[in-house]
Amino acid sequence: MTTERPSRPSGPFPAAVTVDLVILTVREGALHVLLIERGNEPFRGSPALPGGYVRPWEGLDETALRELREETGLDGRRLHLEQLRSYGAPDRDPRGRTVTVAYLALGPDLPVPVAGTDAHAARWVPVARALGEGFGLAFDHAAILADGVERARSQLEYTTAATAFCTEPFTMSELRGVYEVVWGISLDPSNFRRKVTRTAGFVVPTGERRAMESGRPAALYRRGPARDLYPPLLRSSEMTASG
Template identity: 70%
Template sequence: MGGQADRRAEHEQAAVTVDLVILTIRSDELHVLLIERGKEPFAGMPALPGGYVRIGEPLDDAARRELVEETGVDDHRLHLEQLRSYGDPQRDPRGRVVTVAYLALRPDLPVPKAGTDASAAAWIPVEEALAEADSLAFDHGLILQDALEKARTKLEYTTVATAFCVEPFTVSELRRVYEAVWGVALDPSNFRRKVTRAEDFLEATGERRTLDTGRPAALYRRGGAELLAPPLHRPEHASRGRLPAF
């Protein structure tokens, strides 16, 4: 019995939380949702929205609940996926806390409203947030950087860029998504050729939108593909790490 008790004592009890990196594009610039913590630890510091997982609660449900409780954003059309887990023993001064981070994408999300543990919530340009990554609560600076790199890579190999677009959209609007996320200007003609030739990436609606200048632009919706074939690789000088200044 004593040996069994000793073995149990070796296994530290850990709490589980979820943290969300929510990205949207506002005025052709990539933004991340940050809150101001209303409670200790790190009261008054910027942080990613998130919180504890309740007993019996699935992780995805916890992520969506925390999204509503801390920001007032209730949008089940969000592209939401697990990023990875973070379990450094020193990441939370309250004790051993393992967090499961989520990456969420959606076009032009509304102005958030803070609630529960958050005293404020706002969309922050990613470039600004990365410049202050070391000042984010917990290890949220690291989580943010990991999520951004994941989003940039997913744009190369999957069709997730359309999650930032309101359908129907133009190729130019899709190109601005890539430019905002990758932090680099792309050649319009080359981009159009690649995305329209990619297998089942875009589906033409047969309609056009009148623009202020030039010819009316063809409108598209997302096709059925989830993977890009062929991939759309980032230029060599595109963002890998911190976003460069435009």
């Protein structure tokens, strides 16, 4: 709280606070989200975003990190993890008033959540399907997921977050593929390369090369220290929509 309002009877009332995670990755040429299957009512059996209650002694970020570790076995400090926004419609949970703080995590194609301690039926689902008709995401999770995807798209414009989707070391094609998959458009390879390599600190070449299935071997890169992109890499300027 922060401001009492003695003149108006509106003191604190108990609410449950949770953290839900929108964990995105790029797999098989499509954006995927990590979903679990609910084991309890309400929405028993429905797919849902992983998440859980904030514990009394935890900060919100801490809860997000813990949930991420529990659900995926991954160290959140090595992923892109940021608070997305909060959702608190009074009827969002039929059991009672809950407010959830959503977090967005971006990571490379993780070895499927099996490492998690209690990864109950966690699985990767293409975002297009999870947001499609009749998929039936629990609660308001479809809206949260949609917001998360939009945030991810925007992050690709102004930050180096795309590298979070790549397993190091990665090729320029792989990085470009992230943009293409997340934005759903095609980018001109040569213009993309120029943009990335000329942005100081976006990627650093390892000097190594990797042979591809076919064609000339590609140079390998790692994430650079830069976090922000200037100038940004705007999707509306669609470099090239060469299907």
